[in-house]
Amino acid sequence: MTVTLFTHPDCLAHDPGPGHPERPERLRAILAALDAPDFATLDRREAPLADAAALRRAHSPAYVEAIFAAAPPPGTRVTLDPDTHMSAGSLDAARRAAGGAMAAVDAVLSGAARHAFVATRPPGHHAEPGQAMGFCLFNSVVVAALHARAAHGIARVAVIDFDVHHGNGTQAMAWDDADLFYGSTHQMPCYPGTGAAEERGAFGTVLNEPLPPGAGGATFRAAFDAVLDGMRAFGPELVLVSAGFDAHRDDPLASLMLDETDFAWAAGRLIEVSGGHLVSVLEGGYDLDALAASVAAYLRVIIAQDAEHG
Numbered sequence: 057m058t059v060t061l062f063t064h065p066d067c068l069a070h071d072p073g074p075g076h077p078e079r080p081e082r083l084r085a086i087l088a089a090l091d092a093p094d095f096a097t098l099d100r101r102e103a104p105l106a107d108a109a110a111l112r113r114a115h116s117p118a119y120v121e122a123i124f125a126a127a128p129p130p131g132t133r134v135t136l137d138p139d140t141h142m143s144a145g146s147l148d149a150a151r152r153a154a155g156g157a158m159a160a161v162d163a164v165l166s167g168a169a170r171h172a173f174v175a176t177r178p179p180g181h182h183a184e185p186g187q188a189m190g191f192c193l194f195n196s197v198v199v200a201a202l203h204a205r206a207a208h209g210i211a212r213v214a215v216i217d218f219d220v221h222h223g224n225g226t227q228a229m230a231w232d233d234a235d236l237f238y239g240s241t242h243q244m245p246c247y248p249g250t251g252a253a254e255e256r257g258a259f260g261t262v263l264n265e266p267l268p269p270g271a272g273g274a275t276f277r278a279a280f281d282a283v284l285d286g287m288r289a290f291g292p293e294l295v296l297v298s299a300g301f302d303a304h305r306d307d308p309l310a311s312l313m314l315d316e317t318d319f320a321w322a323a324g325r326l327i328e329v330s331g332g333h334l335v336s337v338l339e340g341g342y343d344l345d346a347l348a349a350s351v352a353a354y355l356r357v358i359i360a361q362d363a364e365h366g
């Protein structure tokens with residue numbers, strides 16, 4: 057079969073401002089790494105624009121309307137929260153990020169691809185139903201999960217999140233949804249402050265495995281396996297991944313001690329438990345070299361598994 061990569065040049069035009077860690081160079085570094093011969097078999101596709109109706113499955117109509125109206129003129133920026141800003145290109149970038157995640161779901165569920173990776177920005181897992189937050193405008197992975205249910209007749213979807221930050225927005229969207237599982241490993245204490253083990257959701261579909269600052273690969277792997285055990289008990293028909301690579305030891309925004317081999321291991325475990333298809337959506341990762349090497353290591357495992365199965 058194939059592994060499909062969704063990205064779009066519009067995602068380089070989201071400019072949150074000078075010195076902001078969530079910068080266009082992140083995506084450039086990833087795409088440069090994926091120019092290596094190891095990745096020649098990737099089926100490369102343009103991420104489409106998500107429309108307002110799709111975004112309204114995860115966000116309030118008033119919020120979607122406000123973000124569509126907030127895009128500022130070229131050369132200016134608007135601030136949505138202390139960390140989250142929009143430039144002229146931000147709306148289309150965020151719509152491509154959500155649209156890429158939806159297209160990735162379509163690709164694996166239609167049989168066009170075995171697995172898919174969505175290399176877009178801005179990230180999404182901090183975006184709340186009615187509020188931009190933590191560099192995120194639209195919660196792409198939840199938009200994709202709810203698209204899978206609306207368009208493909210799937211009932212139960214899981215989102216697994218190994219970004220170093222807790223996905224407060226994804227948790228908020230899963231909280232009252234018995235058919236949406238959210239499982240996360242993340243550093244605690246750390247931004248945004250949510251994600252304690254006691255936070256389980258109204259139907260027990262939230263599972264948090266917080267990690268102490270300084271935790272390394274062995275601690276991460278045990279916690280990640282616990283998240284996957286919880287996911288298996290839930291019994292999803294589709295597994296989406298909030299793939300953030302800022303738990304890397306070189307990342308400037310947090311202090312976990314993972315390296316590329318841990319992300320490669322996570323890819324292998326996710327494939328084992330996902331029931332055949334894996335859709336991974338880029339979230340964080342702010343050291344350019346570590347980010348590029350980690351995405352490459354993660355994708356190498358996914359490509360090799362696809363090749364093995366013909």
Ligand SMILES: [Zn+2]
Pocket residue numbers: 219220221300302339340341
């Ligand atoms: Zn993060």
